[in-house]
Amino acid sequence: xxxxxxxxxxxxxQAISEYESYHQAVWPEVLDSLRDSGIKEMRIYRTGNxxxxxxxxxxxxxxxxxxxxxxxxxxxCDWEALMERFQQRLPWAEPGKKWVLMEEIFQFPMNS
Numbered sequence: 001x002x003x004x005x006x007x008x009x010x011x012x013x014q015a016i017s018e019y020e021s022y023h024q025a026v027w028p029e030v031l032d033s034l035r036d037s038g039i040k041e042m043r044i045y046r047t048g049n050x051x052x053x054x055x056x057x058x059x060x061x062x063x064x065x066x067x068x069x070x071x072x073x074x075x076x077c078d079w080e081a082l083m084e085r086f087q088q089r090l091p092w093a094e095p096g097k098k099w100v101l102m103e104e105i106f107q108f109p110m111n112s
Contacts, residue, residue, distance in 0.1 A: 001057045005099040008088045009049040016049060019086040029075035037066040053099060 038061035070076045
């Protein structure tokens with residue numbers, strides 16, 4: 001399954017640079033949590049202060065199960081708290097949600 005999500009960073013070039021630096025050496029425990037949750041591949045792109053993430057998952061992947069597992073992993077919680085310093089929620093994000101699922105509006109070639 002493929003999911004696409006969006007999030008904004010605080011509009012501060014120095015903070016954005018620091019955020020990107022952290023993503024050049026993501027903590028092993030965070031990478032393990034991604035793998036263990038059923039995420040097979042993840043890519044994050046940036047334009048300005050907007051982030052766009054694509055994740056490819058196994059069929060049994062669940063955002064709820066990933067959130068529960070992350071909540072019980074102190075190292076992942078530490079990473080999320082650190083990343084929170086750089087992030088700002090999209091205005092339409094639900095309370096407590098950082099990344100917002102995006103809706104596909106176009107596909108080429110189109111399905112018949």
